[in-house]
Structures are given as C-alpha cells and as structure tokens.
Amino acid sequence: xxxxxxxxxxxxxxxxxxxxxxxxxxxxxxxxxxxxxxxxxxxxxxxxxxxxxxxxxxxxxxxxxxxxxxxxxxxxxxxxxxxxxxxxxxxxxxxxxxxxxxxxxxxxxxxxxxxxxxxxxxxxxxxxxxxxxxxxxxxxxxxxxxxxxxxxxxxxxxxxxxxxxxxxxxxxxxxxxxxxxxxxxxxxxxxxxxxxxxxxxxxxxxxxxxxxxxxxxxxxxxxxxxxxxxxxxxxxxxxxxxxxxxxxxxxxxxxxxxxxxxxxxxxxxxxxxxxxxxxxxxxxxxxxxxxxxxxxxxxxxxxxxxxxxxxxxxxxxxxxxxxxxxxxxxxxxxxxxxxxxxxxxxxxxxxxxxxxxxxxxxxxxxxxxxxxxxxxxxxxxxxxxxxxxxxxxxxxxxxxxxxxxxxxxxxxxxxxxxxxxxxxxxxxxxxxxxxxxxxxxxxxxxxxxxxxxxxxxxxxxxxxxxxxxxxxxxxxxxxxxxxxxxxxxxxxxxxxxxxxxxxxxxxxxxxxxxxxxxxxxxxxxxxxxxxxxxxxxxxxxxxxxxxxxxxxxxxxxxxxxxxxxxxxxxxxxxxxxxxxxxxxxxxxxxxxxxxxxxxxxxxxxxxxxxxxxxxxxxxxxxxxxxxxxxxxxxxxxxxxxxxxxxxxxxxxxxxxxxxxxxxxxxxxxxxxxxxxxxxxxxxxxxxxxxxxxxxxxxx
Ligand SMILES: Nc1ncnc2c1ncn2[C@@H]1O[C@H](COP(=O)(O)OP(=O)(O)OC[C@H]2O[C@@H]([n+]3cccc(C(=O)O)c3)[C@H](O)[C@@H]2O)[C@@H](O)[C@H]1O
Ligand SMILES: Nc1ncnc2c1ncn2[C@@H]1O[C@H](COP(=O)(O)OP(=O)(O)OP(=O)(O)O)[C@@H](O)[C@H]1O
Ligand SMILES: NC(=O)CC[C@H](N)C(=O)O
Numbered sequence: 001x002x003x004x005x006x007x008x009x010x011x012x013x014x015x016x017x018x019x020x021x022x023x024x025x026x027x028x029x030x031x032x033x034x035x036x037x038x039x040x041x042x043x044x045x046x047x048x049x050x051x052x053x054x055x056x057x058x059x060x061x062x063x064x065x066x067x068x069x070x071x072x073x074x075x076x077x078x079x080x081x082x083x084x085x086x087x088x089x090x091x092x093x094x095x096x097x098x099x100x101x102x103x104x105x106x107x108x109x110x111x112x113x114x115x116x117x118x119x120x121x122x123x124x125x126x127x128x129x130x131x132x133x134x135x136x137x138x139x140x141x142x143x144x145x146x147x148x149x150x151x152x153x154x155x156x157x158x159x160x161x162x163x164x165x166x167x168x169x170x171x172x173x174x175x176x177x178x179x180x181x182x183x184x185x186x187x188x189x190x191x192x193x194x195x196x197x198x199x200x201x202x203x204x205x206x207x208x209x210x211x212x213x214x215x216x217x218x219x220x221x222x223x224x225x226x227x228x229x230x231x232x233x234x235x236x237x238x239x240x241x242x243x244x245x246x247x248x249x250x251x252x253x254x255x256x257x258x259x260x261x262x263x264x265x266x267x268x269x270x271x272x273x274x275x276x277x278x279x280x281x282x283x284x285x286x287x288x289x290x291x292x293x294x295x296x297x298x299x300x301x302x303x304x305x306x307x308x309x310x311x312x313x314x315x316x317x318x319x320x321x322x323x324x325x326x327x328x329x330x331x332x333x334x335x336x337x338x339x340x341x342x343x344x345x346x347x348x349x350x351x352x353x354x355x356x357x358x359x360x361x362x363x364x365x366x367x368x369x370x371x372x373x374x375x376x377x378x379x380x381x382x383x384x385x386x387x388x389x390x391x392x393x394x395x396x397x398x399x400x401x402x403x404x405x406x407x408x409x410x411x412x413x414x415x416x417x418x419x420x421x422x423x424x425x426x427x428x429x430x431x432x433x434x435x436x437x438x439x440x441x442x443x444x445x446x447x448x449x450x451x452x453x454x455x456x457x458x459x460x461x462x463x464x465x466x467x468x469x470x471x472x473x474x475x476x477x478x479x480x481x482x483x484x485x486x487x488x489x490x491x492x493x494x495x496x497x498x499x500x501x502x503x504x505x506x507x508x509x510x511x512x513x514x515x516x517x518x519x520x521x522x523x524x525x526x527x528x529x530x531x532x533x534x535x536x537x538x539x540x541x542x543x544x545x546x547x548x549x550x551x552x553x554x555x556x557x558x559x560x561x562x563x564x565x566x567x568x569x570x571x572x573x574x575x576x577x578x579x580x581x582x583x584x585x586x587x588x589x590x591x592x593x594x595x596x597x598x599x600x601x602x603x604x605x606x607x608x609x610x611x612x613x614x615x616x617x618x619x620x621x622x623x624x625x626x627x628x629x630x631x632x633x634x635x636x637x638x639x640x641x642x643x644x645x646x647x648x649x650x651x652x653x654x655x656x657x658x659x660x661x662x663x664x665x666x667x668x669x670x671x672x673x674x675x676x677x678x679x680x681x682x683x684x685x686x687x688x689x690x691x692x693x694x695x696x697x698x699x
Pocket of ligand 2: 474
C-alpha cells in the first residue's frame with residue numbers, strides 16, 4: 001500500500017536498467033501496489049492508485065526507449081485480474097492477465113483476482129480516462145498473447161505459472177518465443193531457492209530460450225519475507241543471479257544474450273523441431289522497436305555462472321535478520337527488547353538481531369545511504385557520529401533482559417550475560433521472585449490455599465499454575481521495560497518485544513499462553529528446534545558469538561520447577577513426553593504430508609519399525625495428537641512470526657483448522673488399535689532408536 005515508495009523504487013529500477021544498457025525491464029508481481037495488499041485488492045482505490053502511478057511513469061518519460069513490463073491489478077470487463085502491463089515510449093502496448101493463480105499455503109490470490117480463462121484470446125481493453133487523456137490511446141490489447149518486436153519475440157508468465165505442470169513457457173517456447181519474463185511475488189522458505197532455480201533453468205533447458213525472473217524482496221507488512229534473487233537463464237544455464245537477502249531496496253541485474261544461440265539450440269533437436277512445427281502459433285502483437293543491438297561489434301555476451309545457494313543455517317540468519325530490519329525501520333519503534341533466558345530459543349533470536357546489526361553496519365559501510373538514514377534515526381545517532389560498529393549499534397537498539405527466579409540456574413544467567421556482551425546488547429538482569437511471591441500471596445489471601453510444586457507434595461494443577469505465574473509475569477515485565485527503558489536512557493520512542501517460541505513448541509502447545517511467547521513479533525516461530533540447534537553451531541563461529549556453542553550443548557529446559565541440589569531437574573523433552581526430533585517428524589507428517597492420526601501411524605510404522613515396537617509407535621502418535629488437540633487453542637494467539645517452514649502451525653494465515661477438538665479422538669484412535677492388532681508379533685531386541693527416526697520430504 002506504499003504507492004509513493006513503490007513508484008519511487010520502480011523509477012529507480014528503470015533508471016538503473018537504462019544506465020546498464022537494457023532495452024527491456026521486468027519488475028516483480030504487482031509491484032505498484034505491493035504484492036501483499038490482500039483484501040486491499042478488493043478496494044477500487046488500490047486499482048485506481050496503481051493506474052495513477054503508471055500514469056506518472058509514462059508522463060515523466062521513464063518508459064522512453066525501454067520496454068517496461070510492470071506488475072499491477074487491472075479490472076477488465078468487470079473482472080479484476082493480476083496483470084503484467086507492457087509499456088513503451090509512453091504507450092500501453094499490451095496487458096497480460098495471470099492465467100494460473102496461487103492459492104495454496106500462504107497464497108489466496110483467488111480471493112481477490114480471477115484467472116484469465118480464455119487461452120489464446122485477446123480483447124480490446126478500454127483504458128481509464130487519466131491514461132487515455134495522456135497517451136492519446138483509448139484502448140490496448142488485453143489477454144493471452146506474445147509481443148513481436150522487430151527483431152525478437154517476448155512473452156510473460158507470472159510466478160505460480162512457472163510452478164504448474166503445464167506451464168505457459170512450454171507452449172510459448174515451442175511457439176517461437178525467445179525471451180520469457182516472469183514477475184514474481186515468491187516468499188522465502190528454508191531450502192526453497194533450490195526448487196525455484198531448478199524450475200527456472202529447466203524452463204529453458206529442453207527447448208531453449210531466455211528466462212528473466214524478477215521477485216519482490218523484503219517484509220511486505222506480514223509474516224512473509226520475499227527473498228528476491230532475481231535471475232536470468234539461457235538454454236538451461238544461469239547467466240546472472242541477484243542476492244537472496246540484502247538491505248538494498250532496489251537491485252537490478254542484467255545480461256547480454258545472443259538470441260541466435262536460442263534459435264540454434266532449438267533447431268538442433270529434431271523432436272523439439274517437430275513439436276514446434278505442430279504448435280499453433282500464439283496471437284502476436286507487433287511492437288515497432290528493435291530490442292537487440294545487432295550491429296555493435298564491441299558487445300560481449302554474458303557467460304554462465306554457477307548458482308549460489310545459501311546453507312540453511314545462513315538462510316536462518318539472513319532471512320529473519322532482513323525481515324526484522326524492515327519491520328523495525330517501518331514500525332516507528334526505536335529498537336527490540338528480548339527476554340533472554342540463555343536457552344536455545346531466545347539465544348538464537350538474540351543472535352539473529354546481532355546478525356541484523358552486523359548487516360546494517362556493513363550496508364552503511366558500503367555506502368547505502370537509505371540504510372544509514374534509517375540506522376541514524378532508529379539508533380538516535382548524532383550528525384556525523386559514525387555507524388561503524390555492530391556491537392555499538394546493538395547497544396543502542398537492542399535490549400536483553402534476564403528475568404531469573406529461584407528456579408533459574410547460574411549457568412543460564414551466565415550464558416545470557418555472555419551472549420549479551422558478545423552481541424553488544426544493553427543487558428539487564430533481575431530476579432522476579434518478589435512478583436511471583438506477591439501473586440501467590442494474593443491468591444492465598446483470597447482463597448486461604450497455598451499452591452505447591454509436585455516436589456513439595458502439590459498436585460499437577462498446582463504445579464502447572466506455579467510455573468505459569470513465573471512465565472506470565474516475565475511477559476508483563478518485558479512489556480513494561482520495552483515501554484519505559486528508552487525514557488530511562490534519555491532516548492525517545494518505544495521498543496518492540498521479541499518472542500522466541502519455536503515452531504515445534506507452538507505445535508505441541510508446550511508454552512504458557514500469554515507468557516513470553518506472546519510478544520510483538522517472533523523471528524523464529526516458524527523454525528524447528530533441530531534447525532535452531534544447527535543455526536546455533538553455525539552462528540557461534542560465523543557471527544562471532546562463541547558462547548552459542550555452550551547454549552547448543554545444554555539440554556533445553558523451562559527452568560520453572562525447583563532445582564534439585566542446585567541442578568536443573570526439568571527438561572523439555574521429558575515434560576513433553578517426546579523428543580524434539582520426534583516432534584519435528586510429527587509436525588512434518590501432519591502438515592506437509594497431510595496425515596491424520598491413522599495415516600501418520602501407518603507412515604511411522606514403516607519408518608520407525610527398526611527403532612520402536614508398533615505398540616510404542618501407536619502410543620507416541622496418540623500422545624502427540626492428544627496434546628496437539630488440547631493445545632490447538634494456543635495457535636490462535638501465537639505471536640506473528642517469520643514464516644520459514646511448510647509445517648508451520650500458524651492458525652491465522654497458514655494452517656487453518658478448528659481449535660476445539662475432542663481430544664480423545666475416539667474414532668481415529670480405535671482405528672489405530674485395529675491397525676496395531678494386524679501387526680505381526682515383535683521380535684525381541686529388533687529395535688534400536690539410535691538408528692535415527694527418519695525424515696519427511698516436501699511434496
Ligand atoms: N479448549 C480451549 N480453548 C481455549 N482456551 C483454553 C482451552 N483449553 C484450555 N484453555 C486455556 O488455556 C489455559 C491452559 O494453558 P496454559 O495456561 O498455557 O497452561 P498449560 O498448557 O496447562 O501449561 C503450560 C505448559 O507449558 C510448559 N511451559 C511453560 C513455559 C515455558 C515452556 C518452555 O520451555 O517453552 C514450557 C509448562 O511446563 C506446561 O507444561 C487454561 O487455563 C485455559 O485458560
Ligand atoms: N530466566 C529468564 N530470563 C529471561 N527470559 C526468560 C527466562 N526464562 C524464560 N524466558 C523467556 O520465556 C521464553 C520461554 O521460556 P523457556 O525458558 O521455557 O523457553 P524455551 O522455549 O526453553 O526457550 P529458551 O531456549 O530460550 O530457554 C524464553 O524464550 C524467554 O524469552
Ligand atoms: N505469487 C505466486 O504466484 C507465488 C506462488 C509460488 N508457488 C511460490 O511460492 O513462489
């Protein structure tokens with residue numbers, strides 16, 4: 001919805017493309033309003049403002065001498081479409097509506113747009129008055145066609161279309177199109193770039209062609225981070241690749257290609273020639289413009305490069321760090337506050353904020369004036385004060401709190417302190433026992449009852465209540481400090497509170513509702529514990545926070561129950577009745593493999609037969625589904641978090657399910673018992689859980 005900012009970024013991209021000698025420029029999907037407007041697309045204002053922006057581009061001469069392929073919504077014959085608008089020399093040359101909409105997972109395009117339903121047909125589109133008044137052009141072609149320039153043929157497919165089995169690029173390539181552009185709005189997900197790059201390279205590997213891919217980059221005001229990585233491929237090879245994570249608002253990549261190589265490849269394979277010969281010619285729209293510079297002898301074509309793919313640990317550092325920076329600079333806040341327990345989750349969140357500070361300082365150092373302006377404003381640097389030290393920046397914009405109780409160990413307090421020192425955060429440590437005692441005393445005064453831990457002879461309910469008081473009070477204290485610490489330190493503004501519950505805890509409901517898991521935003525809420533542990537090992541060396549090695553090595557614990565002889569007696573895995581590895585497996589099977597209790601049991605019977613007897617597997621599956629169902633209500637209030645995994649339980653935008661269940665699952669569990677009864681009797685000693693419990697592949 002930032003039309004002004006978006007228009008400015010489109011302008012800058014065109015200027016940069018022209019200065020790099022380009023004659024054709026493709027920008028990301030719906031770039032004028034922004035991809036993530038969601039229900040705002042249903043407002044006519046959004047479409048109207050997009051046309052107003054386009055009018056500016058035409059009027060100001062940005063499209064002179066360069067063909068621009070711009071993403072925006074267009075209403076044609078009373079239907080709203082997600083379109084590519086091709087403009088050149090202040091004229092609208094053609095509008096191509098998206099043919100296959102994205103409607104899975106995080107995407108709901110069908111809610112705002114219709115797909116173009118008439119392949120190979122073109123209508124006359126009546127342009128809005130503000131455009132026709134400017135361009136002397138009342139109509140333009142609208143529909144499914146290709147653009148025939150004097151010396152090259154171009155067509156487009158939009159984002160999801162690349163992912164479909166019968167992708168438009170197949171017919172277009174066979175129909176003689178040499179260059180295919182793709183304006184995308186594709187979000188980051190761990191290990192996804194691989195698939196995207198494969199699809200892009202494959203699109204031109206079988207029957208030749210040039211593929212131009214452009215993508216949004218940054219936080220678009222929601223849980224998703226769009227991960228850029230614009231690229232150009234030809235004949236199955238990558239020629240240019242933009243960065244996946246970065247703080248630059250505009251990044252333009254170009255390549256110089258010899259279209260004869262496309263023709264040559266196509267003519268070389270007889271089956272390709274034959275299929276092309278049978279292909280019905282697409283409708284083409286002629287544009288009187290020479291796209292190629294065939295006469296210059298000095299031109300060097302761009303040579304293939306190897307794709308650059310980040311390790312998952314790097315993705316975990318840079319994706320959430322960039323998302324946090326975008327969020328911070330646009331929120332008006334003056335920093336982040338994190339309750340830092342010294343455990344794996346809050347420590348990895350702290351490391352991601354540290355990584356953000358490192359990226360900001362690096363960007364300022366490399367002359368990025370926008371980042372410098374934002375950093376100066378948020379960090380409240382005086383004019384001329386250098387922004388050249390990530391720890392010093394962290395001291396200004398990142399606060400960490402250790403909120404110990406009598407149940408906290410000295411180890412976690414020290415780890416929290418050491419990590420804060422290594423990152424540079426403004427760190428405070430305090431004991432909150434007096435608050436806990438005050439609340440328990442109030443309860444006793446009113447009810448005449450004093451709850452006790454199980455270790456002191458209390459019931460399970462008392463034990464849980466005593467844990468939850470500590471956890472919830474930490475949340476209250478965190479928000480208080482976030483609001484008032486800037487005032488205490490003589491600064492202006494407020495801080496955003498960071499939450500750090502991981503995806504597995506969210507799924508199992510192993511968290512106290514409205515404790516520190518209830519924050520403003522959470523960078524790791526979509527990341528699994530296993531990935532977090534890998535990230536900690538990586539970050540210890542690569543981000544320069546060595547204490548993270550100790551954090552990773554420590555067993556995860558909530559430290560809410562009394563210590564035994566000063567030692568931690570409570571561990572997450574024991575409390576949950578399952579290991580994080582098992583939980584991760586349940587999470588993937590439930591969401592990615594779409595398993596209900598019975599099919600999950602059947603799958604695990606295959607995968608875990610070497611590790612556990614069938615009856616134990618049945619118990620584990622039932623245990624998981626019981627707790628998932630008991631705690632699903634917690635997913636409705638999960639803090640908005642960075643979407644990183646396909647098995648996220650985010651109830652608000654991604655994983656839509658009821659939150660009140662019959663937690664006994666009587667039908668499903670008795671079917672599990674039936675399947676169990678059919679299993680052969682176990683052979684003594686044939687399982688060994690050290691063999692590992694497998695993995696689920698994405699589908
Ligand atoms: N169906 C339903 N629909 C809507 N709300 C429902 C509900 N059922 C219960 N509730 C509400 O939820 C409450 C129960 O939930 P809650 O208060 O959270 O309490 P509960 O889930 O009983 O306990 C919290 C659990 O999380 C563990 N924990 C706490 C803190 C940190 C960590 C960690 O290491 O990460 C783990 C702790 O050890 C304990 O096992 C009920 O009192 C009720 O208010
Ligand atoms: N002693 C503490 N000081 C500050 N914050 C704490 C403390 N204990 C818990 N928290 C906060 O509450 C959250 C949930 O508590 P818990 O310790 O159970 O976390 P966890 O999920 O095991 O994560 P972690 O690995 O960070 O300890 C933590 O992520 C942290 O933000
Ligand atoms: N905007 C789109 O069409 C995106 C959908 C696509 N499958 C993706 O995740 O990248």
